[in-house]
Amino acid sequence: MDWSDSAEQAAFRTKVQGVIDQMPDRYKAGEGDWERDRNNEDAGRREDARKWTESLAQEGWVAPHWPKEYGGAGLSPMEQFIFKMEMARADAPSVGGQGVSQLGPTLIVHGTEEQKAEHLPKILSGEVDWRQGYSEPGAGSDLASLQTRAIRDGDDYVINGQKIWTSLAHLADWLYVLARTDPDAPKHRGISFLLMDKHTPGISIRPLIDMSGRHHFNETFFEDVRVPASNRVGDENRGWYVGMTLLDFERSNITGAVSSRRTLDDLREYLKTSEGKQRAPGYAQNRLNVADRYIETDVMFNFSFRIISMQDRGLIPNYEASVSKLFNSEMNQKIALTGTRVFGLYGQIHDSADQRAPMKSKLTNQYLVSVSSTIAAGTSEIQRNIIATRGLGLPRG
Numbered sequence: 340m341d342w343s344d345s346a347e348q349a350a351f352r353t354k355v356q357g358v359i360d361q362m363p364d365r366y367k368a369g370e371g372d373w374e375r376d377r378n379n380e381d382a383g384r385r386e387d388a389r390k391w392t393e394s395l396a397q398e399g400w401v402a403p404h405w406p407k408e409y410g411g412a413g414l415s416p417m418e419q420f421i422f423k424m425e426m427a428r429a430d431a432p433s434v435g436g437q438g439v440s441q442l443g444p445t446l447i448v449h450g451t452e453e454q455k456a457e458h459l460p461k462i463l464s465g466e467v468d469w470r471q472g473y474s475e476p477g478a479g480s481d482l483a484s485l486q487t488r489a490i491r492d493g494d495d496y497v498i499n500g501q502k503i504w505t506s507l508a509h510l511a512d513w514l515y516v517l518a519r520t521d522p523d524a525p526k527h528r529g530i531s532f533l534l535m536d537k538h539t540p541g542i543s544i545r546p547l548i549d550m551s552g553r554h555h556f557n558e559t560f561f562e563d564v565r566v567p568a569s570n571r572v573g574d575e576n577r578g579w580y581v582g583m584t585l586l587d588f589e590r591s592n593i594t595g596a597v598s599s600r601r602t603l604d605d606l607r608e609y610l611k612t613s614e615g616k617q618r619a620p621g622y623a624q625n626r627l628n629v630a631d632r633y634i635e636t637d638v639m640f641n642f643s644f645r646i647i648s649m650q651d652r653g654l655i656p657n658y659e660a661s662v663s664k665l666f667n668s669e670m671n672q673k674i675a676l677t678g679t680r681v682f683g684l685y686g687q688i689h690d691s692a693d694q695r696a697p698m699k700s701k702l703t704n705q706y707l708v709s710v711s712s713t714i715a716a717g718t719s720e721i722q723r724n725i726i727a728t729r730g731l732g733l734p735r736g
């Protein structure tokens with residue numbers, strides 16, 4: 340299979356690289372994080388986020404997959420793939436968070452004209468950051484059993500309940516939430532999709548610090564929160580189908596393939612340096628493990644290309660997306676494990692500022708952070724179930 344660019348694709352790739360070249364210096368050094376920068380107390384970081392948003396917005400590349408009429412770039416699947424690949428190669432931060440990847444496409448399909456006019460421009464300008472309130476302490480893989488209750492009262496819903504694992508909710512401005520509006524209906528049919536200003540009275544957010552020391556997750560509590568009924572997206576009790584609208588074309592996981600290859604390249608180069616030779620005990624097994632990880636990144640590239648070639652032909656990847664997600668997340672963990680093992684006891688140094696830490700603890704940190712990658716967006720067990728039933732035709736239950 341020849342995956343090289345056509346003349347048009349090569350020209351588009353060059354154009355993307357040109358815009359990426361204008362990234363703020365801190366972003367070029369791999370330190371960009373739009374969500375943490377945009378309201379940062381450091382004015383320089385705020386300015387970096389603003390400038391980068393502006394550079395992407397000029398091309399419509401804040402939301403490359405949205406239709407042009409809504410302010411996106413209307414790129415073809417192959418152009419989106421090239422765009423994502425170049426962004427990942429340069430470690431360039433995307434802008435707009437889940438507003439761009441999830442809420443915007445959902446509103447474009449299910450929202451009213453008023454909802455689109457109100458929310459889409461603020462997502463594109465970076466003014467409003469959105470986060471997802473789906474999971475609950477008793478509802479993760481079996482999301483449809485969620486218990487957060489929304490009761491209609493005049494022109495409002497009154498919300499009570501709790502969400503968990505609400506990523507970056509502390510940095511967001513608005514939340515999109517699934518809540519139960521009919522407790523007597525079969526579980527998928529009694530749910531509505533609601534938009535909430537995070538500053539509405541009765542919403543409280545409590546941090547959950549993960550084992551790497553990061554504040555990424557939160558618990559989100561709703562106590563008599565009043566949300567206008569006009570903030571419901573889609574029909575009452577049909578929110579499950581709204582919430583499952585997946586228009587994100589990043590199902591190829593090309594970002595994962597590219598950044599894993601970068602990490603391995605960095606590891607390979609470091610192992611050749613005198614410091615690297617000194618930090619790595621040099622067991623023959625290390626070489627074999629690093630070679631295995633290289634093979635796996637090659638496999639991952641091919642999974643990514645398979646998905647994009649399907650999307651380019653108008654097909655919707657199904658179990659193929661599960662294969663790609665499963666393989667990518669497990670590969671990510673294996674690379675981190677290999678990286679920490681290669682360095683023996685040095686691999687346990689977590690503090691990136693420690694002079695003895697190999698590669699500024701990059702792989703040790705990845706080891707801790709990547710544990711959650713096989714849980715997020717559908718656990719590996721759920722992905723295997725999909726592959727077994729939809730891909731292999733094995734019976735359920």
Ligand SMILES: Cc1cc2nc3c(=O)[nH]c(=O)nc-3n(C[C@H](O)[C@H](O)[C@H](O)COP(=O)(O)OP(=O)(O)OC[C@H]3O[C@@H](n4cnc5c(N)ncnc54)[C@H](O)[C@@H]3O)c2cc1C
Nearest residue numbers: 471472473474478479480481504505506711714715718720
């Ligand atoms: C990095 C990360 C970010 C996240 N961000 C968000 C967010 O922003 N908003 C949000 O709402 N949620 C978020 N989540 C939550 C995520 O959606 C859930 O963690 C996930 O759906 C799994 O649910 P659970 O944690 O309740 O585990 P459970 O569903 O309780 O699963 C526990 C174990 O049982 C297994 N299991 C469950 N059902 C089956 C089955 N049918 N067959 C075989 N095994 C099964 C699972 O694989 C798992 O090993 C995030 C999670 C992570 C890790």
